[in-house]
Amino acid sequence: MDDASALPHATSPKHQQIVRAAEALFLAHGYGAVSMDAVARQAGVSKATLYAHFVSKDGLFASIVADKGQDNPVVESLFPDTVADLRAALREIGQRLLRFMLRDRTLSILRIAIAESARFPELGVAFYANGPQKFRDRFRAWLDTLAAQGLVETPDTLTATYQFMALLRSDMFLRAGLGLPPPPGEAEIDATVTNAVETWLRAYAARA
Amino acid sequence: MDDASALPHATSPKHQQIVRAAEALFLAHGYGAVSMDAVARQAGVSKATLYAHFVSKDGLFASIVADKGQDNPVVESLFPDTVADLRAALREIGQRLLRFMLRDRTLSILRIAIAESARFPELGVAFYANGPQKFRDRFRAWLDTLAAQGLVETPDTLTATYQFMALLRSDMFLRAGLGLPPPPGEAEIDATVTNAVETWLRAYAARA
DNA sequence: GTCTATAGGCCGATAGAC
């Protein structure tokens, strides 16, 4: 997003101050509610300096949000080639994914992406590609290896993947996205994962 | 929200023009992106008239959104006391609910509720209560009667309800909420409903 | 590169005539 030939280098201390401040403010309050004055104040620089590093508010916002969602719960060790206990493996994956989806940071990015999807269509695309799509592809590939080993039975591992993710979200993801109190507790998360895994296994576990 | 003793009557023609204009603009563009000038222009009244009917922009927005989400797909005839074909009944309910959730109007309201849930916390509560919660309660009551008849088997009809709704949403609800192209097609909706019903039946249909 | 100071515009909200 930056023009490296004209704009200061991204490793400059003030640049990083600006990025940190903008990230915190945009994620917390959204695009419209954050002014460039507020970003400059929080970053401890003048507005002119801010505009020396980023061409516009749009540009600043886009460069901030474009780099988000890079972290995700896809850890290779979660998807072992050989599985002794399918139920336990699914629970571990489910716990990891659901807790990631319910993190404040994840929900903040989701809210921004949904709220500004009309003004910045690429936001929705980036969020989906970096988050759900990345997990979906990795999980589906894992299911394919399990299917080849006869551990799961389905002609459609893509649908099985979508359903696993949907069962995990249950209604907690919607409720958390809407900011409904109370926030999900440990017990509720554990129970949702267990229920999701049991229902999914009834549909897709090999009938021995 | 209005002070009936000081503000013009809600049945006034100009009042309705304002409400219609504000509803269209807020749902299409969100709270921050819509100015009172724009509402007045689209309604064909002056800004002073607008402020004679609504005390502030916040008040206008709240009174608009508070009345949304009253329509929902809960139709009593969808939940018959006796069910000859459980699969067919679930498919009919699923088709109805999923198509409702994917309507432009529903998604617009959802986006607004999520985007402005920080500034207007009651928005998220109202959306959830008028939409998902209403369907959830009605569907669960229906499942209870089916369980009493031995058609479904579960000690936890609430979880079974959440899972049915989640399986229907699959990932289409998230994708549509993020505005990702292309919008869901007929074939995709039909297939998602079928897959949801089949997976749910494997988990909860009585083993006869 | 960074600052102070400000241009120029749009915003929400109101005053006052009719």
Added chain:
DNA sequence: GTCTATCGGCCTATAGAC
């Protein structure tokens, strides 16, 4: 009740000194 006209403020963005 409805209008025209306008206020004061905050916004994005920039000019000019250092």
